Amino acid sequence: MRPIFAVTLAMITASFAVATQSTRIIASLIMMVGVLIIVSVPPARRYRRIASGVSAIVGCILVCFHPLTNSKESAVLPRTVIGDVCSPIRKGDTSNRFTVCSPAGKFVVRTRTDLNLNYLDRVHVTSDFTVPEPPRNIGEFDYQAWCKFHHIRGVSSANADVLAVNIGQNPIGSFVSNVRLWIDLQCKAGLPVDTAPLASGILLSITDDLPFELQEAFGRTGTVHVLSTSGMHISVLVASIGTILIWSGRTTTAATGLGLSLLVGYASGGGPAPLRAVTSLFVRLIARYLVRSPEPWHLLCCCACVAILRDPFVVMDAGAQLSFLAVSGLIVAAPIADVISQRIRQATSLFSKVTLTLLQGCTVSFFVTLITAPAVAFHMHHVSLISPIANLPVGFLSEWALLIGAMALVFGWIPGIGTLMFTLLHGVLRSLIYIANLLADVPYADVATGIADPYLVIIASVGLIGLCFVIGRKVIQGASVSEPQYFVPWSPTKPLL
Amino acid sequence: MVRLVLIFLIITLPSCTFQKPSSLTVTCIDVGQGDSLLISFPNGKHWLVDAGGVPAGDTESGVDPGHRNVLSVLRAKAIQSLDVVVMTHPDEDHVQGMLAVARHVPVSQVYWNGFEGSRTEKKVRKEFTQRGTRMNVVKAGDVTRVGDVGVSVLSPPAEPILGTRSPENENSVIMLIRYGTKSILLTGDVEEAGERKLLATFGLEIRNVSLLKVAHHGSDSSSMSDFVRRTRPGIAFVSCGKRNRYGHPSGDVIKRLERVGADVYRTDQCGMLEWMTDGRSEAVATMLPCNKNALREAQGVTN
Numbered sequence: 001m002r003p004i005f006a007v008t009l010a011m012i013t014a015s016f017a018v019a020t021q022s023t024r025i026i027a028s029l030i031m032m033v034g035v036l037i038i039v040s041v042p043p044a045r046r047y048r049r050i051a052s053g054v055s056a057i058v059g060c061i062l063v064c065f066h067p068l069t070n071s072k073e074s075a076v077l078p079r080t081v082i083g084d085v086c087s088p089i090r091k092g093d094t095s096n097r098f099t100v101c102s103p104a105g106k107f108v109v110r111t112r113t114d115l116n117l118n119y120l121d122r123v124h125v126t127s128d129f130t131v132p133e134p135p136r137n138i139g140e141f142d143y144q145a146w147c148k149f150h151h152i153r154g155v156s157s158a159n160a161d162v163l164a165v166n167i168g169q170n171p172i173g174s175f176v177s178n179v180r181l182w183i184d185l186q187c188k189a190g191l192p193v194d195t196a197p198l199a200s201g202i203l204l205s206i207t208d209d210l211p212f213e214l215q216e217a218f219g220r221t222g223t224v225h226v227l228s229t230s231g232m233h234i235s236v237l238v239a240s241i242g243t244i245l246i247w248s249g250r251t252t253t254a255a256t257g258l259g260l261s262l263l264v265g266y267a268s269g270g271g272p273a274p275l276r277a278v279t280s281l282f283v284r285l286i287a288r289y290l291v292r293s294p295e296p297w298h299l300l301c302c303c304a305c306v307a308i309l310r311d312p313f314v315v316m317d318a319g320a321q322l323s324f325l326a327v328s329g330l331i332v333a334a335p336i337a338d339v340i341s342q343r344i345r346q347a348t349s350l351f352s353k354v355t356l357t358l359l360q361g362c363t364v365s366f367f368v369t370l371i372t373a374p375a376v377a378f379h380m381h382h383v384s385l386i387s388p389i390a391n392l393p394v395g396f397l398s399e400w401a402l403l404i405g406a407m408a409l410v411f412g413w414i415p416g417i418g419t420l421m422f423t424l425l426h427g428v429l430r431s432l433i434y435i436a437n438l439l440a441d442v443p444y445a446d447v448a449t450g451i452a453d454p455y456l457v458i459i460a461s462v463g464l465i466g467l468c469f470v471i472g473r474k475v476i477q478g479a480s481v482s483e484p485q486y487f488v489p490w491s492p493t494k495p496l497l
Numbered sequence: 498m499v500r501l502v503l504i505f506l507i508i509t510l511p512s513c514t515f516q517k518p519s520s521l522t523v524t525c526i527d528v529g530q531g532d533s534l535l536i537s538f539p540n541g542k543h544w545l546v547d548a549g550g551v552p553a554g555d556t557e558s559g560v561d562p563g564h565r566n567v568l569s570v571l572r573a574k575a576i577q578s579l580d581v582v583v584m585t586h587p588d589e590d591h592v593q594g595m596l597a598v599a600r601h602v603p604v605s606q607v608y609w610n611g612f613e614g615s616r617t618e619k620k621v622r623k624e625f626t627q628r629g630t631r632m633n634v635v636k637a638g639d640v641t642r643v644g645d646v647g648v649s650v651l652s653p654p655a656e657p658i659l660g661t662r663s664p665e666n667e668n669s670v671i672m673l674i675r676y677g678t679k680s681i682l683l684t685g686d687v688e689e690a691g692e693r694k695l696l697a698t699f700g701l702e703i704r705n706v707s708l709l710k711v712a713h714h715g716s717d718s719s720s721m722s723d724f725v726r727r728t729r730p731g732i733a734f735v736s737c738g739k740r741n742r743y744g745h746p747s748g749d750v751i752k753r754l755e756r757v758g759a760d761v762y763r764t765d766q767c768g769m770l771e772w773m774t775d776g777r778s779e780a781v782a783t784m785l786p787c788n789k790n791a792l793r794e795a796q797g798v799t800n
């Protein structure tokens with residue numbers, strides 16, 4: 001077994017064990033290791049065994065001695081907490097909400113007052129923290145379990161008195177917060193009320209003002225991923241920078257791309273999906289310097305290790321799970337997409353080129369839907385059947401929205417051009433809303449799955465990846481993948497990457 | 498490859514058990530201050546009676562109960578479509594959530610009392626009609642069978658009750674469901690005049706019911722002594738919001754119910770309530786641990 005697999009699996013297992021303290025899940029993870037070994041690894045050579053063993057032990061130690069794993073757990077919840085704001089400040093209808101990471105654990109603070117707080121600021125919070133209530137109906141979002149698995153020890157009620165004092169500004173944090181705020185304001189200033197929230201959602205995953213009906217429509221069509229910063233955003237960004245800085249050297253382009261990606265990643269909340277995308281870009285750039293092409297599974301493992309190192313409880317996060325599973329889907333679909341790419345190149349008529357391109361998009365989208373299906377069923381209790389088709393127009397339009405949006409933000413100050421860009425963006429977003437609603441209204445666009453057993457979900461996810469991987473390897477040898485490349489036909493970034 | 502497929506199948510197949518309902522289940526969904534009941538019949542049909550909503554005039558913000566509560570329950574129970582949706586009466590706290598249901602779940606037909614009401618109710622009916630759902634106005638005396646289960650409509654009367662404080666409430670759709678030796682009475686928001694009419698016309702049918710959905714969220718304008726004594730419910734479900742501003746349920750009503758020997762379960766205390774019967778025995782489960790059957794998992798019900 002390769003050391004990178006060993007360390008990743010060890011870290012995932014240890015994190016699961018820490019977060020759930022459930023023997024059943026640990027048992028299934030051990031089984032998952034077994035299945036992965038059978039599926040993917042050629043007979044191990046001796047030194048690899050030693051390296052893998054050492055890596056696995058190091059991984060376990062890293063998780064077990066992580067500061068967040070070892071935050072002090074006392075039976076009573078503290079009344080005052082000193083820590084850093086470790087989430088963006090989310091604005092709700094009646095209150096603002098943010099998370100504080102402190103040596104005593106993580107706490108969610110909700111206040112009715114507007115505080116002058118930014119990401120990463122050090123705060124002193126005084127409030128009556130409580131453990132959230134369990135859900136009142138089956139199938140409802142279990143905020144209590146969510147907090148437990150994310151190691152959030154207490155939540156302040158919005159109605160209670162909350163005193164939050166900013167005791168230390170973080171210049172990087174306030175810069176990132178201001179970028180976030182500026183983009184949100186630019187969208188609101190340049191676009192009508194019906195499309196401005198969607199622009200903020202697509203550009204920076206700010207979904208605070210997005211109508212619930214529209215979020216539900218994206219959920220029903222299995223395209224909710226366009227509202228979270230991911231590989232697609234980073235690719236569009238890097239591709240745009242590549243075009244703008246076409247005359248400069250590779251180093252400048254890479255450094256600018258990476259810097260801006262980090263900024264975008266953190267401005268959009270620094271969640272697991274953007275972190276994965278940025279780490280993946282970073283490793284790919286290094287690999288390019290070393291004139292090597294990184295193996296996609298290794299790349300994914302690296303990203304997983306980084307995400308767990310940042311927060312061991314990320315393994316319990318639905319967004320993180322879906323993000324990593326979706327990329328696994330892209331990787332296993334890559335060989336088949338490659339085969340279709342060859343056919344597209346060989347095709348002579350425009351009709352067959354178009355048909356094959358659509359087929360390619362649908363195939364990749366189908367694999368991603370299939371591999372994420374067990375986890376989606378587990379978290380949402382419904383799976384989108386229309387997703388493989390819906391992802392084509394929605395992915396296509398949201399990539400263009402991203403590109404036009406980014407240009408509107410950069411060139412918005414030029415009179416005329418700014419207006420033109422925002423008008424164009426409005427048109428794209430209108431069509432996106434129309435298509436999402438149209439497809440969500442198709443009868444049986446999604447099916448209710450009931451409550452899935454976590455054990456079965458893990459086995460099914462790993463089994464599906466394994467099966468698809470084997471099928472994919474049978475189709476073509478030595479496939480490589482860059483994330484959105486096969487995802488969206490006629491993607492604006494495709495010719496640039 | 499073959500080895501892998503075998504391992505996968507051996508691990509997953511035993512867990513894939515398909516549940517086939519063989520009992521009649523009434524689920525009282527906790528929609529806050531409102532009503533929503535899901536009836537799952539032994540033959541696999543599902544009916545939804547009301548879908549909750551924020552009462553008109555309440556400033557409570559957030560997602561509407563149709564999305565937050567009703568759709569969650571339908572998805573968790575893997576219900577793909579509803580055979581019948583009953584709108585007992587057009588008040589917001591009963592129909593607002595129907596908008597989400599109409600948009601997201603295919604519905605074969607709707608039963609309603611023919612009383613036009615709020616703007617929301619008109620929107621709901623429009624939404625259903627646009628999707629080709631049949632709208633049926635039901636009247637007292639209508640009878641239907643769902644497999645072995647008999648459903649009779651006891652209200653609204655052919656001559657609607659008018660001239661009272663709230664004619665919409667008085668003419669709520671009231672249904673009596675019978676399965677084996679068990680019977681269920683669903684009362685909507687019926688008030689005193691409606692109850693009196695019911696006692697006069699269907700006095701014999703509504704004697705000694707197994708489960709009563711207490712009228713009007715336990716308000717003291719309903720569930721008068723005569724009515725409670727006649728129905729003499731074994732179990733009573735009250736659907737009301739936690740710390741609601743109407744003071745529902747009324748202490749008097751709870752006392753009246755307990756005096757005739759009813760086990761009272763309240764959604765504000767116990768969360769979602771579930772009552773199950775195979776026609777002979779019955780069982781109740783609650784989502785949250787509460788006074789009597791402290792069952793955390795509403796799904797793990799056994800007779």
Ligand SMILES: [Zn+2]
Nearest residue numbers: 588590686713
């Ligand atoms: Zn009511």
